[in-house]
Amino acid sequence: MSNELNLSEGLQKTVKNLTETFPDKIIEVYQSSGDTFVRIEADSLIEICNHLKSELHFIYLSDVFGIDRYTSDERFEVVYNLLNLRDRVRLFLKVRCDEENPEVDSATPVWKAASWNEREVYDMFGIQFRNHPDHRRIFMPEDFEYYPLRKEFPLLGIPGSIELPSTTPETD
Amino acid sequence: MPYTDLMDYLSPYSNNVALCTAVEKIANVEVPERAHYIRMIGCELSRISSHLLWLGTMVMDAGAISFFIWTFKEREKIYDIMDRIGGHRFTISHARIGGVANDLTDEAMGSIKEFVEMFPKELKDYHKLLDRNRIFFDRNEAVGVLKTEDALQIGATGPMLRGSGFALDVRKFSPYARYNEVEFEVPTRLEGDNLARYYVRMEEMSESIRIIKQCIDKLPKGPVRTDNAKQAYPSKDEVYYSMEGMIHDFMMTDTGICPPEGAECYHAVESPKGELGYYIQSDGTGHPWRLKINAPSFTNLQVLEDILDGEMVADTVVIIGGVDPVLGEADK
Numbered sequence: 214m215s216n217e218l219n220l221s222e223g224l225q226k227t228v229k230n231l232t233e234t235f236p237d238k239i240i241e242v243y244q245s246s247g248d249t250f251v252r253i254e255a256d257s258l259i260e261i262c263n264h265l266k267s268e269l270h271f272i273y274l275s276d277v278f279g280i281d282r283y284t285s286d287e288r289f290e291v292v293y294n295l296l297n298l299r300d301r302v303r304l305f306l307k308v309r310c311d312e313e314n315p316e317v318d319s320a321t322p323v324w325k326a327a328s329w330n331e332r333e334v335y336d337m338f339g340i341q342f343r344n345h346p347d348h349r350r351i352f353m354p355e356d357f358e359y360y361p362l363r364k365e366f367p368l369l370g371i372p373g374s375i376e377l378p379s380t381t382p383e384t385d
Numbered sequence: 386m387p388y389t390d391l392m393d394y395l396s397p398y399s400n401n402v403a404l405c406t407a408v409e410k411i412a413n414v415e416v417p418e419r420a421h422y423i424r425m426i427g428c429e430l431s432r433i434s435s436h437l438l439w440l441g442t443m444v445m446d447a448g449a450i451s452f453f454i455w456t457f458k459e460r461e462k463i464y465d466i467m468d469r470i471g472g473h474r475f476t477i478s479h480a481r482i483g484g485v486a487n488d489l490t491d492e493a494m495g496s497i498k499e500f501v502e503m504f505p506k507e508l509k510d511y512h513k514l515l516d517r518n519r520i521f522f523d524r525n526e527a528v529g530v531l532k533t534e535d536a537l538q539i540g541a542t543g544p545m546l547r548g549s550g551f552a553l554d555v556r557k558f559s560p561y562a563r564y565n566e567v568e569f570e571v572p573t574r575l576e577g578d579n580l581a582r583y584y585v586r587m588e589e590m591s592e593s594i595r596i597i598k599q600c601i602d603k604l605p606k607g608p609v610r611t612d613n614a615k616q617a618y619p620s621k622d623e624v625y626y627s628m629e630g631m632i633h634d635f636m637m638t639d640t641g642i643c644p645p646e647g648a649e650c651y652h653a654v655e656s657p658k659g660e661l662g663y664y665i666q667s668d669g670t671g672h673p674w675r676l677k678i679n680a681p682s683f684t685n686l687q688v689l690e691d692i693l694d695g696e697m698v699a700d701t702v703v704i705i706g707g708v709d710p711v712l713g714e715a716d717k
Contacts (some may be wrong), residue, residue, distance in 0.1 A: 275662070
């Protein structure tokens, strides 16, 4: 598979190592606009993360974000933006989860940096992270009922979902 | 584009460039050589401007009010330069997809050259005032210590990480624009305390001056925007005087640039606060399906939780000052 890709030396090593260590957990490896994405099975996320961190030097997690694919199966996608500081390699790790009861293992035990980013994903898409130490919303108020970055959420917002200060001066 | 100005409002230029480079990467837009150098000059100027504000406020937090006015005097000069470059002092929006909005005028060039000559002297004065200052030292030394391993683990970025002893700089990690053609150092300190962050930022300012000088020397002649009307706005001359130009201008506004369907890309630049990245996923139209901003202030604010633990309450102000967060950016 990796023959078709135009990979740098460091990435080649990484992808080869991954496909050999987890032959049936890697779903696909692909490139787009020069970035490399690896999609894996959601159940082995923590295992692969630990492997990436301890064996392949991906010690720095830059970002975690969600994508709403708006399809009927495996609707949500969580992407981990990882950096290998030794070989100067950037790798994107993707897992998918279903619309009903979206749940992914939390990567916070592996990289502490994931904590706030995962909270943001939860806040915006409603994806639950198992074993997250501080599982709360980060931007929206605690009692907000919707997930604003899901595609069905209207662009103008839902009237009355957030209490706003009144714009007209009170008249008694 | 104007929205990105308001994200990190202390360095709007880097934000513009970050978005433009990401779109250019996903849509395969070629940027002329000269535009790259103009962008680099703008980015480094905004880095100095941002660090100056940080310096002023941080020293003010530590007790010296008048210092704030002095750094603002220099910031004012940068605003004047920005005014001459792009016509706006604060929200510049000078970078465009496929290049920059307009070429540097002689007036702008002159003021940049003057600033580059004058600023190192000011910087020396700042060093003279602070480097042997007892109060400043006592307030900052060994305060808010972040060790290298912790910094990597928690994902600190920019001067925070470099102050903790790891020289990660996107300009060196994956050079964008023409950063691979200029010489500069990545200032790094091992201590990880507030004082280390002060030194890192101060040295970064003089490195920025060095980069700007090299850019001025190397600045090639040529167009500042790509001449492909399907990929970038045509110049205003063309829009006013030819039918095609106007149609293209209208189409660009209405439809925009369409990257291939399903394409994804991530591009990061080194903003003054750290790694500022844009992830774009396209559905083949002019609007992105998903656009995610990786904001350095958000990443760095997470560190606060760790380094504030066990510190004196009086020091929290200085530590927050040392992290240099901009909440407009943390909020995205």
